[in-house]
Amino acid sequence: MTAVVLPAVPRVLIAEADPWSRDLLKQVLLNVRCDARLDLCADGQHAMERLAEVPYDLVIVDWELPGIDGLNVLRSVRQRKRNPPLPFILLSSRNDSASVREALPLAPTAYLTKPLDMENLTQRLQELLLNAGEEVSCEVPALSPGMTLSVYLERRRESTDGAPLMTDVQLAVKRSLNPNGLDLTLLEAEIRNDPQITAVLIAAANSAAQHHGVGVQTLSQALHRLGTAQSMNLILGLALKRCARLSDSHLADYAERYWELSLRTAEYGRTLARLLDLDQERCYCAGMLHRLGDLALLRCLQEWKQAGGELDEWEEIGDALAEFGAGYGSALRTRWRLPLELRELIAAVYQLGGGVYSREALVMNMAAQLARLTEHEGIEELAKSRTARLLKIGLPELMRLRKK
Numbered sequence: 001m002t003a004v005v006l007p008a009v010p011r012v013l014i015a016e017a018d019p020w021s022r023d024l025l026k027q028v029l030l031n032v033r034c035d036a037r038l039d040l041c042a043d044g045q046h047a048m049e050r051l052a053e054v055p056y057d058l059v060i061v062d063w064e065l066p067g068i069d070g071l072n073v074l075r076s077v078r079q080r081k082r083n084p085p086l087p088f089i090l091l092s093s094r095n096d097s098a099s100v101r102e103a104l105p106l107a108p109t110a111y112l113t114k115p116l117d118m119e120n121l122t123q124r125l126q127e128l129l130l131n132a133g134e135e136v137s138c139e140v141p142a143l144s145p146g147m148t149l150s151v152y153l154e155r156r157r158e159s160t161d162g163a164p165l166m167t168d169v170q171l172a173v174k175r176s177l178n179p180n181g182l183d184l185t186l187l188e189a190e191i192r193n194d195p196q197i198t199a200v201l202i203a204a205a206n207s208a209a210q211h212h213g214v215g216v217q218t219l220s221q222a223l224h225r226l227g228t229a230q231s232m233n234l235i236l237g238l239a240l241k242r243c244a245r246l247s248d249s250h251l252a253d254y255a256e257r258y259w260e261l262s263l264r265t266a267e268y269g270r271t272l273a274r275l276l277d278l279d280q281e282r283c284y285c286a287g288m289l290h291r292l293g294d295l296a297l298l299r300c301l302q303e304w305k306q307a308g309g310e311l312d313e314w315e316e317i318g319d320a321l322a323e324f325g326a327g328y329g330s331a332l333r334t335r336w337r338l339p340l341e342l343r344e345l346i347a348a349v350y351q352l353g354g355g356v357y358s359r360e361a362l363v364m365n366m367a368a369q370l371a372r373l374t375e376h377e378g379i380e381e382l383a384k385s386r387t388a389r390l391l392k393i394g395l396p397e398l399m400r401l402r403k404k
Helices: 019-032 044-053 070-079 097-106 118-129 149-156 169-175 184-191 195-205 219-238 249-275 280-289 292-306 315-335 340-350 359-372 386-391 395-403
Strands: 011-015 037-041 058-062 088-092 110-113
Touching: 011 019, 011 044, 019 037, 019 058, 019 118, 019 195, 019 219, 037 044, 044 058, 044 070, 058 070, 070 088, 070 097, 088 097, 097 110, 110 118, 118 219, 149 292, 149 315, 169 184, 169 219, 184 219, 195 219, 195 280, 195 292, 219 280, 249 280, 249 292, 249 315, 249 359, 249 395, 280 340, 280 359, 292 315, 315 340, 340 359, 359 386, 359 395
Parallel strands: 011 037, 011 058, 058 088, 088 110
Antiparallel strands: none
């Protein structure tokens, strides 16, 4: 294929109904051409309106759009007889020969089936967005004049990308491969301790695009609903985002501490659930996700520094976590539409409200108290606590838990 000669900064339209697939397309495209100007939409009508207003250099559209479908969007584009034709990538979950024959007369630049082959998509985008031998690099956008850390963090709360990755995703995927492809059981074992991956896969599995009524509340359920290819794409896509890993040593130290606390809470939650014959994996996921907001805040602090902001190595980090950490977590869980039942378990980690509590909620509250105990703190008082009494767990059982 001959590379298309593009303007200095290409303008691209992405039309995809599923927010997680849309975000993945955005990240893959920006990884190829970080300076591209992107417009995103979730339905065919919006896509048609944008196409009527903007002279795009590339359009990526899903066939299965609500309202006006992607094939009709393509048909409308081709009827305008632009010369040269507008590069148009049509995505579809249809891989049957009849669907391909239906699309081919409209001359899509590429017809890519879902789940997407990331390598193939990246190659296509490179052909369409880069001239031969061209490389594009982008500076981190500078802060607005007079921007303060408090205002910056307040604004970022509703748009943060979530926590930094605590797992090497490339290595995790590589270790999960066998001669027959990606093994979901192996993959789960590799990524189950990463809060960001766990949250994103659960959120993606609960998106409307999955067309299932029963809510997904564990990593295992999410992996099996999404399938191997989509799970792998979403995981690898997370690594493409800005500040996916923390490079600042002080921020990384804070992240390690919150991550270790999450791991301890998750393990205690699972052990207690097993002891009481409750849902172990739900309790494990709730423990893993309860510090997601603090970790997301640390990622935003690194973005602040990269944009030129000043940050005291300890005092300002601690103050920011105390002021914004809980709010970031609440905003993420709401925006990502994590199931209410899972959010209630996460809330129980912090405190028990009034009313009747589920036994899983009591387990998570007890798990958090156990995780926060230092080596020199006794557990006698914990054994006398209201949570222990409601769970009917005494000092002997708590002593055994602490020794594990």
